[in-house]
Ligand SMILES: NS(=O)(=O)c1nnc(N(Cc2cn(-c3ccccc3)nn2)Cc2cn([C@@H]3O[C@H](CO)[C@@H](O)[C@H](O)[C@H]3O)nn2)s1
């Protein structure tokens with residue numbers, strides 16, 4: 001019962017297909033983006049992010065990542081435009097990262113990884129009644145992916161890293177209100193987009209991926225705060241640092257990756 005998967009040797013990405021056979025499907029994520037092999041699509045319009053700050057609820061450690069949840073019972077925090085036929089509602093965002101000095105993003109660009117990757121998860125509330133219904137539909141989810149590279153301190157990321165000590169252990173949660181994820185966006189919203197999947201079990205092939213080309217910059221120190229989190233719960237003896245919580249790139253299987261201008 002519950003989540004039996006992880007990122008270790010025994011329960012990691014290479015074993016997920018045992019309990020989640022769709023892991024071997026034909027539209028799995030992440031992928032390696034090869035810019036020269038993407039299709040420039042002039043019909044791809046800009047994306048619009050209408051994020052209203054008073055919809056964040058809490059921040060939690062789900063044993064796989066740190067997650068900020070949003071009110072998704074109304075249309076206050078939405079993504080629209082770009083490849084999307086409907087507006088999609090923001091449900092949560094979370095991060096994937098590596099260990100000190102190594103890569104940690106899920107998508108790679110021309111074979112190169114970034115230090116971390118932020119995912120803002122949205123669902124199609126026009127066509128589906130709930131996230132769970134949307135999560136198993138081919139056009140149910142839209143995930144906005146933002147790469148993080150190391151450099152100077154990010155001026156707003158401290159709002160998240162300052163509270164990570166409150167969610168050190170799996171299944172810990174604390175209030176996190178009034179956070180507007182707009183402060184985590186880069187300057188330009190040029191993007192790549194393709195049809196893929198969730199990158200963690202249940203790996204549903206229900207995601208329209210929108211990956212921003214421009215990374216945001218965070219410091220090594222800020223990223224190091226994420227590695228203070230633990231995969232394990234407070235009651236467990238073994239302490240497992242939360243790091244390398246990323247799935248490696250999956251076969252493209254002939255999928256088209258489109259590029260906005
Ligand atoms: N690397 S990424 O590609 O972006 C993501 N990878 N996984 C993500 N989530 C986890 C997830 C679970 N399910 C799912 C769908 C249908 C049946 C069972 C599980 N789909 N994705 C996103 C996510 C899901 N949730 C859970 O949604 C439930 C239904 O609303 C709710 O009861 C839980 O409390 C909440 O944890 N939260 N986030 S995203």
Ligand SMILES: [Zn+2]
Nearest residue numbers: 094096119199
């Ligand atoms: Zn993710």
